[in-house]
Amino acid sequence: MSVIVRNPEGQIKLYSKGADTILFEKLHPSNKDLLSLTSDHLSEFAGEGLRTLAIAYRVLDDKYFKVWQEMLEDANAATTERDERISGLYEEIERDLMLLGATAVEDKLQEGVIETVTSLSLANIKIWILTGDKQETAINIGYACNVLTDAMEAVFVITGNTALEVRQELRKAKENLFGQNTSFSNGHVLNESKQQLELDSGAEEAVTGEYALVINGHS
Known part of the structure; x- marks a missing residue:
């Protein structure tokens, strides 16, 4: 402005x-x-x-x-x-x-935000935060409102500057979910193309534990 x-x-x-x-x-x-x-x-x-x-x-x-x-x-x-x-x-x-x-x-959280996020998480609702803040600020806010927690298995941060770099970082994150560097895990396929990189529904169900994904704005 x-x-x-x-x-x-x-x-x-x-x-x-x-x-x-x-x-x-x-x-x-x-x-x-x-x-x-x-x-x-x-x-x-x-x-x-x-x-x-x-x-x-x-x-x-x-x-x-x-x-x-x-x-x-x-x-x-x-x-x-x-x-x-x-x-x-x-x-x-x-x-x-x-x-x-x-x-x-400092922009403190409004009253009831933490409790609301906790209730939504308990209901198995996936939560995304869209913000124009810097990445470090966004991550801190995520922890402050319990969207991110220390109990999570991992928080994957995507910071690639090109489509290729983003796909490589997404691939690495998904390989870490299964603990192996392949395109298959437990019989489930990681579907890749130039347009998308995604898990099939069976593979998604096979992932256990809590994880989070942080995507930088330029990515």
Whole structure:
């Protein structure tokens, strides 16, 4: 999310906040040193279960901003491809940002969350958490609300950056479920194709114990 303001000195500035994975892609190349330091801080914060955001800014030239504002007004009034034009203009202005730093806040679970998750688990309901938080934060939240527990046999984390890497990590996780490095286990087949990697119903029933799967957003 971004806001554009004019400060008391008359400068026009754009301030932008968001997930580090998104905001860091919009930074000016000169941010390299601060980017490395901020990434370390974000990892520390996320490891403590805190919710994080990165913050950056850009000084806008008056003439550039005036032209951009007129184009935005035209896009808002457009009858065709309105959303695409507006999105493109924001992509244009949210670039070459200068990193300010990062924030971290504690977001405690609401009352009754742990008890609700426990009841759902006892009813054999599979639970998925979808979050935009960093992986470390998501895992900490998972443990905090008992979706993940120390009693589990294993927690598999998928972090592949390509389809091939993701398939390889999924394959390895499923091989670990059966304790052997083959495509067959107890007469059940691990079905693989370029599009999918899945257990047949019989193989799924053959798995004993509790396991969890964490899939990174880029995967």
